[in-house]
Amino acid sequence: MRPEPGMTINDPACGTGGFLLAAYDYISKNYQLDKEQKKFLKYNTFSGKDIVDSVVRLCVMNLYLHGIGGEESPIEVGDSLASPPDKYFDMVLTNPPFGKKSSITIVNGKGKADKESLIYERPDFWATTSNKQLNFLQHVKTLLKINGRAAIVVPDNVLFEGGAGETVRKKLLHECDVHTLLRLPTGIFYAQGVKANVLFFDRKPASEKPWTKELWIYDLRTNKHFTLKTNPLKYEDLKEFIECYNPQNRHDRKPTYSEDNPNGRWRAYSYEELIKRDKVNLDIFWLKDESLEDSENLPEPDVLAREIAENLESALEQFADIYENLEKK
Numbered sequence: 001m002r003p004e005p006g007m008t009i010n011d012p013a014c015g016t017g018g019f020l021l022a023a024y025d026y027i028s029k030n031y032q033l034d035k036e037q038k039k040f041l042k043y044n045t046f047s048g049k050d051i052v053d054s055v056v057r058l059c060v061m062n063l064y065l066h067g068i069g070g071e072e073s074p075i076e077v078g079d080s081l082a083s084p085p086d087k088y089f090d091m092v093l094t095n096p097p098f099g100k101k102s103s104i105t106i107v108n109g110k111g112k113a114d115k116e117s118l119i120y121e122r123p124d125f126w127a128t129t130s131n132k133q134l135n136f137l138q139h140v141k142t143l144l145k146i147n148g149r150a151a152i153v154v155p156d157n158v159l160f161e162g163g164a165g166e167t168v169r170k171k172l173l174h175e176c177d178v179h180t181l182l183r184l185p186t187g188i189f190y191a192q193g194v195k196a197n198v199l200f201f202d203r204k205p206a207s208e209k210p211w212t213k214e215l216w217i218y219d220l221r222t223n224k225h226f227t228l229k230t231n232p233l234k235y236e237d238l239k240e241f242i243e244c245y246n247p248q249n250r251h252d253r254k255p256t257y258s259e260d261n262p263n264g265r266w267r268a269y270s271y272e273e274l275i276k277r278d279k280v281n282l283d284i285f286w287l288k289d290e291s292l293e294d295s296e297n298l299p300e301p302d303v304l305a306r307e308i309a310e311n312l313e314s315a316l317e318q319f320a321d322i323y324e325n326l327e328k329k
Contacts, residue, residue: 012080124142127168129164131164175203
């Protein structure tokens with residue numbers, strides 16, 4: 001993302017502040033800051049919000065120990081989804097909470113809503129949904145200044161879910177430049193069974209023509225097996241993606257996938273290709289899963305067992321959601 005001095009950077013689901021501190025470290029180490037830039041970095045660059053007050057206290061302490069913040073806390077306690085933002089930012093870096101659907105319902109500009117005990121009026125949202133991650137994706141877009149940039153961690157269902165998901169994806173591709181998707185490997189998050197991705201996009205001014213010209217996808221999932229303890233994801237594992245992303249000039253990219261190299265993990269899909277896909281499904285993969293073809297390439301038994309357990313836990317959570325929804329009806 002390459003944050004720069006003078007930028008305002010926000011995390012609407014900041015937790016203990018890991019993304020904000022990573023941005024702080026990057027700016028501190030990569031730029032020779034003058035007195036005014038140092039002052040801005042300390043007091044004005046970073047802000048965030050989290051719904052858990054004890055986590056916010058940890059975050060504020062964490063930032064303070066790194067020399068960020070003054071008398072007023074840069075971090076708020078509260079539900080980020082509750083209301084439209086009153087401030088806008090140059091950059092949003094966030095990993096919203098995964099898990100069950102929200103117990104509240106967001107109401108869009110058309111006034112549509114399911115009957116729930118809590119209702120949020122969000123006329124700035126594209127779609128009404130109780131899917132927490134889709135709501136965070138919509139919220140992140142509203143937080144950005146024009147030409148502001150975002151990187152958000154999202155679970156797979158944000159990429160393929162129908163209904164509100166399709167609406168959100170269509171609007172996002174049209175109103176923003178959605179330029180990069182990193183398919184993350186399984187086994188690197190504590191939330192069991194969650195397959196995650198990082199979606200990169202820039203907010204753009206209003207336009208009749210869609211801003212997204214092509215979406216570049218890097219598959220770091222197929223034929224990759226990581227665990228939190230025995231085989232954790234390392235910086236070296238991301239090096240090829242960083243080179244392909246080409247942060248120096250992301251408009252100058254070259255695919256590693258071709259007919260001659262079908263195992264290349266990096267390729268682009270045009271807006272026209274994406275919009276024609278059923279439900280504008282962005283959960284795209286093309287690499288052959290070696291473990292399905294060759295028993296000699298099967299992962300170790302403990303890795304297989306963990307993946308099976310994660311998939312079962314994820315399925316049980318989805319059934320629990322369905323059961324809760326049926327009970328309410």
